[in-house]
Amino acid sequence: MPRSSTKSRTVTIKQVAEAAAVHPSTVSRALNPATRYLVAEEVAERVLAAAQRLGYRRNLLAAGLRTGRSHLVGMLVPDIANTVFSPILSGAAERLAAEGFSTVVADVGRDSSRQLEIVRELATRQIEGLILATVQRDDPVVDFCLEQGLPAVLVNRAEEKRRLSAVVSDDALGMQLAVDHVVELGHRRIAHLAGPETVSTGHLRRRAFYGAMEQHDLRSTEPLHEAAEGYSREEGAIATRRLLDRDPDITAIVAANDLLALGAYDALKERGLRCPEDISIVGHNDMPMMDLVTPPLTTIRIGHNALGREAADLLLQRIRGDDPEIRNIVLAPSLVVRESTARPRQGQAKRTRSAKATRTAVAG
Amino acid sequence: MPRSSTKSRTVTIKQVAEAAAVHPSTVSRALNPATRYLVAEEVAERVLAAAQRLGYRRNLLAAGLRTGRSHLVGMLVPDIANTVFSPILSGAAERLAAEGFSTVVADVGRDSSRQLEIVRELATRQIEGLILATVQRDDPVVDFCLEQGLPAVLVNRAEEKRRLSAVVSDDALGMQLAVDHVVELGHRRIAHLAGPETVSTGHLRRRAFYGAMEQHDLRSTEPLHEAAEGYSREEGAIATRRLLDRDPDITAIVAANDLLALGAYDALKERGLRCPEDISIVGHNDMPMMDLVTPPLTTIRIGHNALGREAADLLLQRIRGDDPEIRNIVLAPSLVVRESTARPRQGQAKRTRSAKATRTAVAG
DNA sequence: CTGAAAGCGCTTACAG
DNA sequence: CTGAAAGCGCTTACAG
Structure with missing residues (x-):
């Protein structure tokens, strides 16, 4: 032969x-x-x-021209190299590949104005759908998809108006787990290191933080949070400094994100404060390596791969026209206790609460 | 309007x-x-x-059919979620996008037999070129590209036969820097935690390790390395155990990769050994977070983003037919000293050597 | 400067 | 079960 x-x-x-x-x-x-x-x-x-x-x-190009199908899906991420997004991309791409779709990645970076341009460019390639990991709380890209009738789903972040299906982690549950954990350790002066308000996770986690605090009767007339301007270690450090300046008596910080928590580590170090001896810190996401930082970070684990897979499934259904309904898939996160949290110094009265029944998936 | x-x-x-x-x-x-x-x-x-x-x-599909151009490039990575590959992907995709190419990612996972199938699938989409971050030392995918006349470049790993252009880090220099560093600290019983021999970096770094050792007159009749079966923390721990079993007197381990070094941390911990007090460890890559692990890892920094960008440039030239020559771009890595290395316990005689003149980029 | 025609490689009603 | 024809949306020699 x-x-x-x-x-x-x-x-x-x-x-x-x-x-x-x-x-x-x-x-x-x-x-x-x-x-x-x-x-x-x-x-x-x-x-x-x-x-x-x-x-x-x-020649799939030729076949596609004839059949009107490209078997191409686009995925927008704010930063491919971010360890939160890469497993989402990986999970989605794998699922999509199994169904004969190739995925085109677009790293939109921080320049959100470029996003629309990039989406137009992808549309030009006749992509059949879009997975958006970039979406702001009120995003023009969503308008575009809706206008064009381009199937799209959001992942990791949701949109205010719920015009598109989304797969997200249960932020309310996540913050509940985080706050319950530090409260059970005996903390009462707890602050929230929040993410940007323009991003759904920043907004939602902040609200969930206050909700959880309230359940423990830890409400306050003054704000208990500082919002970072971006989800980065640097911005986390900056916001933590503000937090510390305003209220030097806090004994625990619940961060909206691991990177922010890492920034808090930096800020504490600068001021000669130790974690967890002086201040306990809880992250959110459980990115890779969080078990190896010092101290190993107590955090809320999100299955990013699963987020990606679910988003791909949702998109696939949408493309097939199986399920025209807008859905919100909410995945339950879990608490991972490591060494960045401990009882507070002055040993405040420990408050115990029955653990909340674990709320689970698929709503709306 | x-x-x-x-x-x-x-x-x-x-x-x-x-x-x-x-x-x-x-x-x-x-x-x-x-x-x-x-x-x-x-x-x-x-x-x-x-x-x-x-x-x-x-409609780019239609235009592409007519003009015979898809403006699509494929990129194969062994694992998108690996923090070594994501910046490569990111760097390449960005450069490619600037030239009007979209990049299709394929996560080939560990199943190397699937690779060829995936490449065929991509060829079906009329991709104009391929960036391969997956290549083994002698890889059938390379044969395929050559046979099909499909422009392709390798990145991060090179192929034995040099049939394709490649962009890699200067492994000889990297190992030289690592070995020089621990030797200058006074170490003499130095072992190499090697990567898989089937991967170019595993092979090259091992050879470079012995070369560097020889320059310090630290040759040995018995082997000074153990090869991990894969570039993972788990495999790193396994190989480190073997290393320790064979020669309990080593005072420094130079690893072929950060993940392997992290595995070495685990293995040391199991045995109650401390790093760097009992054993110094040097990594390779400087992945994100390596400054935050305990102890912060001394390692060899590679500009992965730059690797990606250079690979994209090379591919672009190839696609344009500008430069039919096979080139090897070799980027110079640098030593990042952190806290996983220190003088050896027993304070062996310190050997000083004039620092090697930094060899730089672009060779043959 | 513009139109008419051909054709990229495929798929799919339409006949038979 | 198979062939002949049309056409997906574009680009590009070819005329004029």
């Missing part, structure tokens, strides 16, 4: 047809498993053999 | 032609900046206006 001499750059269906002495349409039918039954077995075999021999490979 | 009523799912060039009262070919010319000069200014304006009004967007 000399399968070597594949010289001609592209073998087309026409050439296979010639080689098998049939019409091109017959080749098309024989090569497509879905239509193979239309072709006599003997003929199909002949075609297959010829295709094999010539090293024929289907 | 009512730009709202964009009802019809797809506006084609034909519709724009009608609206502007010209022939479709004229629309095509007017819309393409490169051919606009062929059209009277007044007509071009009319066409642009009509296109704008109708919300026309070019």
Whole structure:
């Protein structure tokens, strides 16, 4: 079987047809498993053999033009190199690949104005759907998708108006777990290191923080949080300094995100404060390596891979038109206790509460 | 300007032609900046206006079929979520996007047999080139690309036979820096925690380790390394145990990779050994967070983003046919000293050497 | 400067 | 079960 001499750059269906002495349409039918039954077995075999021999490979671009399908999906992330987004991308891409879709990544960076431009560019490629991990609470990209009838789902972040399906972690539960944990350790002066208000997780986690505090009768007339301007270690340090300046008596910080918590580590160190001896810190996300930082970070674990997979499934349904309903998949996070949290210094009265029944998935 | 009523799912060039009262070919010319000069200014304006009004967007699939160009590039990574590969992907995608190429990611996972299948699938999409971050020392995917005349470049890993251009870090220099560092601290019983031999970095770094040792007259008749079966923390721990079992007197471990070094941390901890008091450890890569682990890891920093960018540039040249030569871009890494290395316990005689002149980029 | 035609490689009603 | 034809949306020689 000399399968070597594949010289001609592209073998087309026409050439296979010639080689098998049939019409091109017959080749098309024989090569497509879905239509193979239309072709006599003997003929199909002949075609297959010829295709094999010539090293024929289907041109998906051409097929797509004809069928109106690109089998291409776009995914927008704010930063591919961010360890929160890479597993989401990975989970989504894997699921999508299993269904015959390739995924085009677009790293939109911090420049949110470029997003729309990038989406237009992707639309130009006839992508069949979009997974958005970038969305702000009120995002023009969503308008665009809606206008264009382009199937899209949000992941990790949700949109205010709920116009699109989304897969997110249960932020209320996450903050509840975090606050319950430090309260059970005996903390009462607890502050929230919040994320940007423009991002759904920043907004939601802040609200959930106050809600959880209230359940423990730890409400306050003055604000108990400082919002970072971005989800980065640097911004986390900056906001933590403000937190410390305003209220030096806090004994625990519940952060909206691990990176922010790491920034809090930096800020504490600057001031000669120790974690957890002086201040306990809880993160959110459980990014890789959080078990190896010093101290190992107590945090809320989110299954980012699962977020990606679910988002892909939702998008696939949407593309198939199976399920036109808007859904919100809410995945339950879990508390991972490590060494950044401990009882407070002055040993305040420990408050115990029955653990909240674990709320679970799929709402709305 | 009512730009709202964009009802019809797809506006084609034909519709724009009608609206502007010209022939479709004229629309095509007017819309393409490169051919606009062929059209009277007044007509071009009319066409642009009509296109704008109708919300026309070019169908790249159709254009691609006609021109034989997809402006699509594929990128194969062993694991998107690995913090070594995500910045490479990010750097490459950004550069590619700037030149009008979208990049399709394929996470090939550990299943190396699937790779070829995935590449075939990508070829089917008429990708114009491939960036391979996955390549083994002798890889069938390379054969495929060569056979098909598909432009491809390797990144982070190189191929034995050098049949394709590659962008890699200078492993010899990296190991030299690592070995020099621990030698200068006074270590003499130095072991190498090697990567898999089937991967170029595993192979090259091992050889470079012995080379560097020899320069310090630290050769040995018995092997000074143990190879991990994969670049993971778990495999790193396993190989470190073997290392420790064989030679309990080592005072420093130079690892082929940060993950491996982290595994070494685990193995030391199991045995009640401290780093750096009992054993110094040097990593390789300087992944994110390595400054936050305990102890902060001394390692060799590689600019992964730059690797990605360079690979993209090389591929772009290749696609354009500018530069048919095979090149090897070698980027210089640097030593980052943190706290996982210190003078050895028993204070061996310190050997000083003049620091090697920093060898730099771009070779043969 | 513009139009008419051909064709990229495929798929799919339409006949037979 | 198979062929012949049309057409997906674009671009580009070819005329004029």
